[in-house]
Amino acid sequence: MSEIQRFGESARWxxxxxxxxxxxxxxxxxxxxxxxxxxxxxxxxxxxxTLDRISSSRTGLLQLLIFLIDLKDxxxxxxxxxxxxxxxxHLQIRACVEAKLAPGYLVEMVIxxxxxx
Amino acid sequence: MSEIQRFGESARWxxxxxxxxxxxxxxxxxxxxxxxxxxxxxxxxxxxxTLDRISSSRTGLLQLLIFLIDLKDxxxxxxxxxxxxxxxxHLQIRACVEAKLAPGYLVEMVIxxxxxx
Amino acid sequence: MSEIQRFGESARWxxxxxxxxxxxxxxxxxxxxxxxxxxxxxxxxxxxxTLDRISSSRTGLLQLLIFLIDLKDxxxxxxxxxxxxxxxxHLQIRACVEAKLAPGYLVEMVIxxxxxx
Numbered sequence: 001m002s003e004i005q006r007f008g009e010s011a012r013w014x015x016x017x018x019x020x021x022x023x024x025x026x027x028x029x030x031x032x033x034x035x036x037x038x039x040x041x042x043x044x045x046x047x048x049x050t051l052d053r054i055s056s057s058r059t060g061l062l063q064l065l066i067f068l069i070d071l072k073d074x075x076x077x078x079x080x081x082x083x084x085x086x087x088x089x090h091l092q093i094r095a096c097v098e099a100k101l102a103p104g105y106l107v108e109m110v111i112x113x114x115x116x117x
Numbered sequence: 118m119s120e121i122q123r124f125g126e127s128a129r130w131x132x133x134x135x136x137x138x139x140x141x142x143x144x145x146x147x148x149x150x151x152x153x154x155x156x157x158x159x160x161x162x163x164x165x166x167t168l169d170r171i172s173s174s175r176t177g178l179l180q181l182l183i184f185l186i187d188l189k190d191x192x193x194x195x196x197x198x199x200x201x202x203x204x205x206x207h208l209q210i211r212a213c214v215e216a217k218l219a220p221g222y223l224v225e226m227v228i229x230x231x232x233x234x
Numbered sequence: 235m236s237e238i239q240r241f242g243e244s245a246r247w248x249x250x251x252x253x254x255x256x257x258x259x260x261x262x263x264x265x266x267x268x269x270x271x272x273x274x275x276x277x278x279x280x281x282x283x284t285l286d287r288i289s290s291s292r293t294g295l296l297q298l299l300i301f302l303i304d305l306k307d308x309x310x311x312x313x314x315x316x317x318x319x320x321x322x323x324h325l326q327i328r329a330c331v332e333a334k335l336a337p338g339y340l341v342e343m344v345i346x347x348x349x350x351x
Binding site for chain 1: 120126127128130134216227
Binding site for chain 1: 297323
C-alpha cells in the first residue's frame with residue numbers, strides 16, 4: 001500500500017494521511033492555553049496551512065466534523081467561520097456536536113479534503 | 118478539483134458533497150420542534166430523499182455515524198431503524214454515541230454512500 | 235453498486251464495508267463486562283483481526299476516531315496504543331473525544347484502512 005502518503009508523523013499519529021485523492025487530518029489549536037475564540041481562529045488558520053502543504057485549497061474541502069466542548073461557542077464559531085469559509089460553489093459538509101476533549105482543548109476538527117492528481 | 122459535486126449549498130455548508138464515487142452528508146430533522154421519535158423518523162426519511170436525489174439507494178449506504186442527545190432513545194431508534202434498514206446483503210457500518218447537539222435537535226447523522234458511475 | 239464488499243452482516247449493520255480500496259468498520263469490545271484497560275486492549279486486538287480478515291495490515295490504517303466514556307482513561311489507552319501502533323512511516327490520523335456509549339461499552343472506535351487491489 002505504497003500509495004498512502006503520510007505527513008508529520010509523531011510517535012502516535014500522522015498529521016495528514018492522503019489516500020486515493022483524499023487527505024484527512026485532525027486539527028486542534030497549536031496554542032491550547034488560548035481562549036475559545038483564539039483556538040477556533042487558530043484551527044481555521046491551521047487548516048489553511050495544511051491545505052497549502054498538501055497542494056489543495058479551501059475549495060477542495062469535503063467534510064468537517066467539529067467537536068466543541070461547549071456548543072454555546074457555536075455562534076462565535078460561525079462568525080469566524082463566515083469570514084473563513086470558501087466562496088459559494090465550494091462548500092463542504094459540516095457536522096458540529098459537543099464533546100469533552102483532551103485537557104486545554106476547546107475545539108477539535110476532523111477534516112477531509114480532495115487533493116489534485 | 119472540478120470532479121467534486123456539491124448539492125444544496127447554503128452560506129455555511131453544502132447539503133451533499135460527492136467525490137470519487139462517494140457521497141457524504143449530514144442530516145438533522147427538518148422539523149426540530151418534533152419529539153425524538155419523529156426526529157429520528159424524519160432523518161431516516163430524509164436520507165431516502167437524499168439517496169434518490171444523488172441517484173443512489175439504501176443499498177449504497179457505506180457508513181452512518183449517529184449522535185443522539187440521549188442514548189436511552191436508542192431502543193426506539195432501533196425499532197424505526199429495523200423498518201427502514203436495507204435488505205440483507207446491503208448493510209452499512211454504524212456507530213452511535215451520545216452528544217449534545219444544536220438547540221432543538223435530538224439526533225444528527227453523518228452519512229456516506231456510494232454513488233453510481 | 236456491486237463493487238461494495240460487506241463482511242459480517244447482522245440485522246442492523248455490517249461489521250466491515252469495503253468500497254474503492256477503503257475499508258471502514260466500528261469496534262467495541264467483544265467482552266463488554268471487562269474493565270476499561272481490557273476493553274481498549276480487546277478493541278486494538280480486534281482491529282488486528284479485522285485487518286487480517288480484509289487482507290490489510292496496521293500499515294494500511296488511515297484514520298481512527300476514538301470515543302472514550304472518560305478521557306481520564308486516555309493515558310492508559312496511550313500506553314496500550316504505544317505497544318500496538320504501527321512502526322514509523324505508517325501512522326494513521328487519530329481523533330479522541332469523550333462521549334457516552336451504549337451500556338457496558340467504555341470505548342468505541344471508528345476505523346478506516348486501505349485494502350490492497
